[in-house]
Amino acid sequence: MSGTFVIFDKGPVCGNLRGMKGSSGAARKQLLEAFRRFHAQLEEILRAQGPLIRGSLGTRARVCGNPRCHCSRGELHESKYLSASDGGKARQVHIPVQDEEEVAAGVERYRRFRQMRVQLAELAQVQLKLAEQLGLTLLKPYPPGHPLPPPRRRGRPPRGGRSHQQ
Numbered sequence: 001m002s003g004t005f006v007i008f009d010k011g012p013v014c015g016n017l018r019g020m021k022g023s024s025g026a027a028r029k030q031l032l033e034a035f036r037r038f039h040a041q042l043e044e045i046l047r048a049q050g051p052l053i054r055g056s057l058g059t060r061a062r063v064c065g066n067p068r069c070h071c072s073r074g075e076l077h078e079s080k081y082l083s084a085s086d087g088g089k090a091r092q093v094h095i096p097v098q099d100e101e102e103v104a105a106g107v108e109r110y111r112r113f114r115q116m117r118v119q120l121a122e123l124a125q126v127q128l129k130l131a132e133q134l135g136l137t138l139l140k141p142y143p144p145g146h147p148l149p150p151p152r153r154r155g156r157p158p159r160g161g162r163s164h165q166q
């Protein structure tokens with residue numbers, strides 16, 4: 001059709017427009033991709049099931065106190081314990097044999113959940129950085145002769161604190 005030809009006839013103009021939007025287009029694409037990864041991670045967190053049990057598992061060898069038991073000859077019993085901080089102090093809790101499986105599963109779920117949360121936070125950071133980059137690609141230097149500088153990177157202010165610059 002000849003109608004389509006008219007549109008393609010404006011080739012150079014389209015090319016210019018594409019060239020101008022190229023960097024912001026790439027930034028948009030990257031940001032959208034980061035959002036997809038963030039969203040996928042969020043869905044994974046939403047699928048998480050409990051119960052979660054905070055702490056880490058350890059094994060300890062002990063004697064039971066019965067002088068006729070094999071542990072008195074050095075073949076110690078092994079028992080599992082859960083350790084976690086409690087009010088800033090490390091606390092260890094003995095796990096009865098009948099609870100071992102349940103606690104181990106809960107601890108593993110807890111570990112995975114924390115890991116997913118860390119990844120979510122990292123992906124959120126990536127999104128913020130990419131949004132900032134997108135903003136920079138859209139920034140028009142102004143005024144033309146002596147443009148104002150782009151914004152300073154936001155981050156943790158140095159220790160001692162510097163006054164915030166606009």
Ligand SMILES: [Zn+2]
Nearest residue numbers: 063064069071
């Ligand atoms: Zn014993």
